[in-house]
Amino acid sequence: MKKAEATRLSILQKSFELIYVKGYQTTSIDDILATTQVTKGAFYYHFKNKDEMGLAIINELLKPAFAATFMRPLQSGGNPVKVLYDMMYEILMKDKFMKVEYGCPAANLTLEMAPWHKDFTIALNNLSEEWKKSIIQCIKNGKKNGDIRADVKPEQVAVFIMSGYWGIRNMGKLENSKSVYLIYLKQLKDYLTSLR
Amino acid sequence: MKKAEATRLSILQKSFELIYVKGYQTTSIDDILATTQVTKGAFYYHFKNKDEMGLAIINELLKPAFAATFMRPLQSGGNPVKVLYDMMYEILMKDKFMKVEYGCPAANLTLEMAPWHKDFTIALNNLSEEWKKSIIQCIKNGKKNGDIRADVKPEQVAVFIMSGYWGIRNMGKLENSKSVYLIYLKQLKDYLTSLR
DNA sequence: AATAAAACATACTAAGTAGTATGTTTTTGA
């Protein structure tokens, strides 16, 4: 990797961490410069302004990370009852990047930016739509295999599961403890089982 | 009501609306002064600082509003399958204050402030806990009446329902349309029915 | 090696921010 590219990536990665922890609005350019050891000249050489950097974080870091953690596990073709539960368990209990006290970076950005930063909202909605498609496909596949009842509506289930996820992140932040994740996961298992 | 009390209340109400729409951090004192037509001297006579005002909003406006909209409907003693669905339908589809594009004020504040403003987090967690208690009581009552299966775990269900609510607010913001609320509500009905 | 462009560095600006200092006006209680 070229040195300039490394500088750019370093800015994105450190900013992502700062924004995840502190929020977008409260993470100042000067904060970013201090932690990256990059100067203002370098920053504005690589990014036109703060929002352009924010969008780059979503598109270049959040999106691939999201695809790997949220969507890849759904492509196995297995029983949705198990696959969906396992996905959620991995995301909530095993993921190394996300911390219960800081919630989900995608959810944080959405709540903070929508509806004022349209570009952010569109990019984040994109993520959400992709996840939804993956879940729907997983359920459709389960119906074909007979793992899921024929009368189950895939889109309804997908929305229901996704809303549960965004919401449990909120509760985790409030209580600052993963114990609420475990309670949620138990009921998620019961719910998924009810779709057989 | 005394005039001074009216001034204080006006500040709280207008600030609440501004913060609900724009967020806490991005609503400046000067914004508040401009929309309330109150001067800085008056503001700082009534509130020590911005955070004290924020807490007053939570405790004096959000809390009672939350109790009326989220908790009172649960105290009827009716069938939880219907009572819980009706509560959610009212909150999502009928409430006059909350708009789909701005989400839920309690969720917005939580995502924005936790874990950095401990007082806010505690006050908001308080709200959440009260709601949880109400839902649990509603389900326990339903179990006693035979409306809900004996093996249903009230706390698990409460957490599951609450997470669904916080989450669907997030999705509403992303899509800026109540249609996602309707999809969610259909599946909520199926889920609640599965508890019989 | 020479040179042009890329990559970075430093000092600054203009606009906003929460909060304060110091007043004036209004209300209240004896």
Next chain:
DNA sequence: TCAAAAACATACTACTTAGTATGTTTTATT
């Protein structure tokens, strides 16, 4: 009614913010 306290008004400060102007250094190309 009149003084004291409550309620408000205005002008200011010290600090932070995103972004710019203007440089210097590094890298790539010939």
